Amino acid sequence: DQQVKQNSPSLSVQEGRISILNCDYTNSMFDYFLWYKKYPAEGPTFLISISSIKDKNEDGRFTVFLNKSAKHLSLHIVPSQPGDSAVYFCAASTYNFNKFYFGSGTKLNVKP
Amino acid sequence: KAGVTQTPRYLIKTRGQQVTLSCSPISGHRSVSWYQQTPGQGLQFLFEYFSETQRNKGNFPGRFSGRQFSNSRSEMNVSTLELGDSALYLCASSLGPSSRGANVLTFGAGSRLTVL
Numbered sequence: 001d002q003q004v005k006q007n008s009p010s011l012s013v014q015e016g017r018i019s020i021l022n023c024d025y026t027n028s029m030f031d032y033f034l035w036y037k038k039y040p041a042e043g044p045t046f047l048i049s050i051s052s053i054k055d056k057n058e059d060g061r062f063t064v065f066l067n068k069s070a071k072h073l074s075l076h077i078v079p080s081q082p083g084d085s086a087v088y089f090c091a092a093s094t095y096n097f098n099k100f101y102f103g104s105g106t107k108l109n110v111k112p
Numbered sequence: 113k114a115g116v117t118q119t120p121r122y123l124i125k126t127r128g129q130q131v132t133l134s135c136s137p138i139s140g141h142r143s144v145s146w147y148q149q150t151p152g153q154g155l156q157f158l159f160e161y162f163s164e165t166q167r168n169k170g171n172f173p174g175r176f177s178g179r180q181f182s183n184s185r186s187e188m189n190v191s192t193l194e195l196g197d198s199a200l201y202l203c204a205s206s207l208g209p210s211s212r213g214a215n216v217l218t219f220g221a222g223s224r225l226t227v228l
Binding site: 004006009032034036041042043044045046049089091093095097098099100101102103104105 | 116143145147152153154155156157160162167168170202204206215216217218219220221222
């Protein structure tokens with residue numbers, strides 16, 4: 001049962017433009033969300049988090065938006081850089097537990 | 113500050129064998145989680161240990177087991193290997209459930225298991 005879904009397996013964006021990665025979840029008990037970036041042959045690297053008490057969180061070029069009613073979150077990268085090319089995973093959990101449900105990932109390609 | 117260390121990085125086994133993977137968390141991190149990554153499947157939660165106790169468990173058969181030692185280091189074991197167990201096994205550590213911001217997982221580079 002896939003409780004977290006990333007429906008776009010890949011995304012291609014021009015350098016300098018905005019990248020928008022989407023993530024949907026089905027479990028209304030999820031109240032804590034993370035985004036990770038993964039390069040080949042490396043473990044996932046934490047990017048940004050958001051809890052359900054917020055609808056937006058920013059960290060430099062990265063902004064995560066949460067729409068609880070739609071059970072949808074998105075990661076915006078502005079401006080996109082070639083070094084951002086990687087696989088991006090969203091993950092969801094309830095705040096008191098370390099059991100995270102991950103999406104299947106979106107491969108972002110930022111073209112120079 | 114050293115990151116999460118996983119050993120071995122690569123290994124090849126045959127069906128029916130067993131394997132043990134090791135994970136050393138970041139110093140001060142008391143929670144260790146294990147995930148399996150297969151192509152197109154994302155990361156599937158295996159289990160989580162905190163203070164030597166399994167706190168959470170995913171939907172994997174009993175062939176998959178783990179443990180945590182008093183120094184927070186963790187091992188996972190897979191017995192009677194099957195072809196479908198070929199995957200990247202990722203270990204992640206975090207401070208623990210009682211710390212604010214504790215739920216940010218820091219991952220190791222993974223152990224790539226190939227079952228022939």
